[in-house]
Amino acid sequence: PLTIISARLKGMPFLGSVPALIYHHLYTYLLGNLALVDFEFSLESQDDHAMLNSSLLEMTADFRNGRFLVILTDHSSPDTGDVHIAPNNAGATTLEEVIIILQPAKCIHYSFLRRRRRSSRARKVSSLYITDLSPRFSRLIFEIPSNSRALFHQIIAFAQKNLQLAFTNKFLCDYAQNLFIHDKVHMGATIFDHQTLGAHTDVILFKAGEHLRFFWAHPILRPHGNPASTICHSCQFFMPWIDPNAKKRKLGQIKDHRAQIVHKCQNCELTLRYTFPEGAKWVRNNGYDGTERGSWLCELLE
Structure with a gap:
């Protein structure tokens, strides 16, 4: 089973989004073993923050045992790369601070992913455009606390400032298929079918211990x-x-x-x-x- 949890900044459309596309792409493979939970969020106030964490806690209580694909859909400031936290570009903060805000929620907390060895293949795929990955941020998302799992298995980023989603969406769908259906974790299993993506942008893969740039x-x-x-x-x-x-x-x-x-x-x-x-x-x-x-x-x- 696979659960896709989609959190969208309030006002961003669901149709045509990466979570919707990945859901339809994987549906015929997993049939009744696939669930999509989608909701809007805003961090404009403390109440909004509390509501987001409450929603995530409730969902992970219902879907505690299984694999998760958590997708945060947002847009960023073209000047600084900071992530918007409210509709109509009302506010923005660094990606690091957004992760810190979300960290208390059990859906990205380390402990709930602890399972038996054979079923420990819970992975999360995130597509993010990152302008800077500071050492502190790298430790935050990749270092493993005692008796826990790292916050992210990996992060996929794109180097193109004027990113065109028409090129990235199909790549992310195929990558999710290889990862969750065929258990192909290596980037090379997917990237060779996406030369048009390579002509548009480099792909950056952040993993614990190494940061790789793939370029066409x-x-x-x-x-x-x-x-x-x-x-x-x-x-x-x-x-x-x-x-x-x-x-x-x-x-x-x-x-x-x-x-x-x-x-x-x-x-x-x-x-x-x-x-x-x-x-x-x-x-x-x-x-x-x-x-x-x-x-x-x-x-x-x-």
Whole structure:
């Protein structure tokens, strides 16, 4: 069984939201073993805060035994990245403070997730846009107190400031399917079907002990993860770049997947060279694999 708990900032629509999409996406797999609980929240006053905690406590009392996917739907200030806590952008605070506010609620409290070893696969997936993950915040969400579980198994974030949900929604649905249905916990099980997402944004995965950046690479459009200019800065030719080694790459004759990529302008023959980023690695260790879909790299963030 899986319970999706959806908390939406008051005024944000339910239809088209990530919780609604994930629910319909997983429904045919889990049938009667899937529940969706959705409610609006506001933290504009102390009463609103108390009401939110009361709602979460009541729900976790009803759904104590099972797996949970908790989704907080909110929007943030475009200038600071702070999360809004009331309708009509009436107030905002840091993501760290929102987590602290929610922490007393048993739905994200550590102890209620303690179960037998075989059934201890309770996981939570959160999609958040994070502008800063301070060491204190990292300790808050990932460190494990005595006799307890960490607050989050992992957090998925996106690096694009002008994030387009049309690209992220399908990715999150597929990721939830792989995680909760197929028990595939590795990002590589999902991310290779989402090249359009990679062209739009990097994906950041925060887990205890490591923070990983996944970024898309393409021999022409994004060589070794570096966005290629759409014009030649020498002759202003539009979409100018060709890869002299494209045929060898397609035939799999380039065995070194870290080899330098050369771009040549088809108009003025300006040459640009792209080296493999230090510390990065291929997610599937297959380079560009001779396809036009590109591939994914990842690197450990400090």
